[in-house]
Amino acid sequence: QKEVEQNSGPLSVPEGAIASLNCTYSDRGSQSFFWYRQYSGKSPELIMSIYSNGDKEDGRFTAQLNKASQYVSLLIRDSQPSDSATYLCAVNSPGNQFYFGTGTSLTVIP
Amino acid sequence: DTGVSQDPRHKITKRGQNVTFRCDPISEHNRLYWYRQTLGQGPEFLTYFQNEAQLEKSRLLSDRFSAERPKGSFSTLEIQRTEQGDSAMYLCASSLNSARPLDEQYFGPGTRLTVT
Helix, strand or coil, X not given: CCCEECCCXXXXXXXXXXXXXXXXXXXXXXXXXXXXXXXXXXXXXXXXXXXXXXXXXXXXXXXXXXXXXXXXXXXXXCCCHHHCEEEEEEEECCCCCEEEXXXXXXEEEC | XXXXXXXXXXXXXXXXXXXXXXXXXXXXXXXXXXXXXXXXXXXXXXEEEECCEEEEECCCCCCCEEEECCCCCCEEEEECCCCHHHCEEEXXXXXXXXCCCCCCCEECCCXXXXXX
């Protein structure tokens, strides 16, 4: 079982819609959770971090964490074509090793 | 304030040669991480430093790989006797350790290694 699992997509949403990206993790001891955006040929860019159960909002982005279900998600409201990228979920496990999922490819259609 | 920098950005080498990459973290950051990323995959953790101490090393990391951070500032990653399977993007990230568990990491642009 992989430490972090994401649907690879591709996920397509029309411009202005809500994009929902999901991630599950295997280590219950994980404490911190991160979403990164990666454009083709570029390095990952931090979007959101969360470590408490519930929702955390930052502009058009909302991260949601449910530790009981070992689930973390990212909602992107009012999706824009510039949001088209691969979104990586990352988890900080005990021992401070970071595990990334394989990423979900998002395309926002104008 | 500049972000994380890596040098070189691209490296082409022949199989069997040694290569060394450098990473300069964000100046106040005391943690530094190395990752490897291949096409279609997420970054794979290799190792990390807190100041000059190497605290974790992936069990998947071959003995051909070694990393240093001698003065707790920049770091180098060396790959000896390169193999074609070493071809990948090598990413460096840094973070500021704090009492919170967040440890947000910021990535450099990466070094793309091609082994021919």
